[in-house]
Amino acid sequence: MPKGKVVVDRERCKGCGLCVAVCPFGVLDLSKDYNSSGYAVVTAVHPEACTGCALCAQTCPDVAIEVYREKAAAGTPTRGAGRP
């Protein structure tokens, strides 16, 4: 059971890849799935590795990522996490 979960809004995502570069656990990658604007959107290729640290969301310029964490883990701050 992963500690965290990322939800990418595929219509907001522009496939810039900043979240892919910043994720410490290789959770995200660009897909071959194109949104209605023609951008190859980011997807969680290794969702099991997600800790819910939210570095991806902190970096996303289009506010396309929401992050969830396990209730038990949510109380313990991860580096950079939880800042809206």
Added chain:
Amino acid sequence: MPEAETMVKVFARPTSLNEKHFTYCPGCDHGLITRLVAGAIDKLGVQERTVFIAPVGCAVFAYEWFRCDGIQASHGRAAAVATGLKRANPDLVVISYQGDGDLAAIGTAETIHAANRGEAITVIFVNNQIYGMTGGQMAPTTLPGQRATSCPEGRDVATMGHPLPVAEMIATLAAPAYVTRQSLHDPRHVAQAAKAIEKALRYQVEGKGYSLVEILATCPTGWRMPPAVAHQHVADVVTGAFPLGDLVDRG
């Protein structure tokens, strides 16, 4: 949804932002700065009395994304518009959001005099060292040797001048309450920039006066670099030319 029972949301969209999509290019830091400004408005609980002033440039429609009032100023005149708004309605929280072409070229006079008068406004200065909207021309902040469509051989300081150090210039004045330069090239710096924007807004709310937050931003399209490479370029090169940190804090 099963996640609802075991998972809690730890990162959500700021409530000061509406649902409209940003119109910026992929990987552009403007979107990130917009989100940080909205986060600061949320934290201070001033959404109902905030007026967001958009510049001319890529951020010309920036007021479209906030759940607060907005005005789009003539090119470079955002600080003058902000002055009028704030003087007529001192209870408003007035944010002037400007790029380098707007603030540091055509709007230099308004910028310097608003700062020198200590107008109680918050200026967010997006320094991406290029004119983005018009096609990547040289800006006052373009680095020596940096190529742009109007200096294809690179900026030659002998004929085109040196990059304009806006934060340092404003910091020489007596009135400003807070002048800082921030960057967004990694999550640690994003968090620091968020704190700086929040402090600048808080100083306005507390009546401490003028603040300017210069933010080193990327223009992946104008720079012709992938977004992650552009962030690395900020870390390796741009922060060398434009040092980070607080220059004035009279809070």
